[in-house]
Amino acid sequence: MTQHKTRPDDGPAYRIEIEASSEFIAEQSDPDEERYVFSYRIRIHNAGPTPARLISRHWIITDANGAVQEVRGDGVIGEQPLIAPGETYEYSSGCSLNTAVGTMRGAYQMLGADDFEFDAEIPEFLLAGPRVLH
Numbered sequence: 001m002t003q004h005k006t007r008p009d010d011g012p013a014y015r016i017e018i019e020a021s022s023e024f025i026a027e028q029s030d031p032d033e034e035r036y037v038f039s040y041r042i043r044i045h046n047a048g049p050t051p052a053r054l055i056s057r058h059w060i061i062t063d064a065n066g067a068v069q070e071v072r073g074d075g076v077i078g079e080q081p082l083i084a085p086g087e088t089y090e091y092s093s094g095c096s097l098n099t100a101v102g103t104m105r106g107a108y109q110m111l112g113a114d115d116f117e118f119d120a121e122i123p124e125f126l127l128a129g130p131r132v133l134h
Contacts, residue, residue: 014112015048016083016120020104024129031100031129038127039094040104042076044120046083051113053082054089059106059122064099076108100129 021041028037046052059071074080081089095104105124111117 013048014050014052014110014116014118014120015046016052016108016110017045017047018108018120018122019043019045020122020125022104022125022127024127025094026130029096029129034098035096036098036100036127036129037094037096039092040125040127041090041092042122043088043090044081044083044108045088046085049085051082051084052110052118053080053113054108055080055111055117056109057106058109059095059104061095061097061102061104063097063102067098069095071106095127097127102127 019042023039023041025037025039029035044054054075056072056074057076059069061069061071077091077093079091083089103124103126104122106122107119108122109117110120
């Protein structure tokens with residue numbers, strides 16, 4: 001997904017592309033205890049003309065019962081990466097749910113090299129255990 005953000009003074013546009021994928025981690029999960037663990041990989045590409053730093057994150061994690069967890073924090077995996085034009089930053093992390101299916105979505109709060117702040121939306125992606133979806 002591409003995010004286009006234009007400065008109010010018609011300065012440079014920011015284009016942050018975010019892709020996500022997830023995987024069920026069977027060896028860390030325990031369905032009898034309603035614990036389903038997932039890893040996810042995020043790819044953040046700066047397709048715009050200006051460097052941007054990922055300052056913080058906001059995740060909205062929803063399980064199959066509609067229970068919502070919100071997670072906010074500085075950076076990702078202990079980093080606040082500066083992503084130059086044309087560069088890509090990738091990382092992996094994880095979460096657990098009480099159901100075998102859920103979704104994640106959210107936003108990264110970004111700071112351009114010119115001190116312009118903007119959000120880069122993280123498109124919703126699926127978390128699903130094996131043999132859950134047909």
